[in-house]
Amino acid sequence: MTAILDARNLTKVYGDTTALGGVTLSVEQGALFGLLGPNGSGKTTMIKLLTGQIRPSSGTATVLGRDVASDPVGVRSLVGIIPEQETPPSFLTPEEYLRLVGSIRRIPDVEEGMAWWFDYLEFGDKRHVLCKDLSRGTRQKLMFAQAFLHRPVLALIDEPLINFDPIMQERVKEFLAGYVKEGNTIFLSTHILEIAEEICSDFAVLHRGELLSTGKVAGVIGEGRHLGDYFLSLVRTGGHA
Numbered sequence: 001m002t003a004i005l006d007a008r009n010l011t012k013v014y015g016d017t018t019a020l021g022g023v024t025l026s027v028e029q030g031a032l033f034g035l036l037g038p039n040g041s042g043k044t045t046m047i048k049l050l051t052g053q054i055r056p057s058s059g060t061a062t063v064l065g066r067d068v069a070s071d072p073v074g075v076r077s078l079v080g081i082i083p084e085q086e087t088p089p090s091f092l093t094p095e096e097y098l099r100l101v102g103s104i105r106r107i108p109d110v111e112e113g114m115a116w117w118f119d120y121l122e123f124g125d126k127r128h129v130l131c132k133d134l135s136r137g138t139r140q141k142l143m144f145a146q147a148f149l150h151r152p153v154l155a156l157i158d159e160p161l162i163n164f165d166p167i168m169q170e171r172v173k174e175f176l177a178g179y180v181k182e183g184n185t186i187f188l189s190t191h192i193l194e195i196a197e198e199i200c201s202d203f204a205v206l207h208r209g210e211l212l213s214t215g216k217v218a219g220v221i222g223e224g225r226h227l228g229d230y231f232l233s234l235v236r237t238g239g240h241a
């Protein structure tokens, strides 16, 4: 299998806080990779480093064969990103925002893609409403649409399901599962371990900036355990589940 994402000793230090302390991991093409960890364990920092939003203190990250620190723009032009707690521009409508994304990313069939997302996530009735007047869930739907409009081979998503109701969670899970079946790769961070167990093929557990464990979700289930129980015992024992 081909590694589509590769982090080597990735480290980020803020003053006297080590947000990420030398993480090495690799993600294969076609994986639905779940990055798990308690609050403040370094998940968002990891996603920011992998998408060139911040520079590492040391270590390297290669995404789709490109070194992220030396070519962040190249990496961002290829991948789809949904940052944590991000909202679309308040002064644009969903339609205007998606057209803007379409023109920046030079997407030929943007109208078609846009119509698909309005229909799939059921927010076409809000297409002309300014984003500042949208509910949190609808803004998250729009962030989903912008991330996948160019059909990226790799998408990095920070907490994808937190603002969605159960119906939309099902729909998004179905989309993500189908998307990786087509050979694409998803890297997501989440606190919702039941959903990670349901949809992820691979996982990594971060704790206080350190990688405690990485492996196949099927391996944990095959031992008769739930990912949530495994996660809790790992974090409580500092890595000895």
Ligand SMILES: Nc1ncnc2c1ncn2[C@@H]1O[C@H](COP(=O)(O)OP(=O)(O)OP(=O)(O)O)[C@@H](O)[C@H]1O
Pocket: 014, 017, 018, 019, 037, 038, 039, 040, 041, 042, 043, 044, 045, 046
């Ligand atoms: N810009 C920053 N300046 C200083 N410290 C930071 C900064 N960004 C993150 N940190 C610190 O780095 C650590 C990891 O934060 P990060 O946001 O990556 O965690 P997380 O796992 O995503 O947490 P959560 O699940 O709560 O969103 C925390 O201690 C956080 O306070």
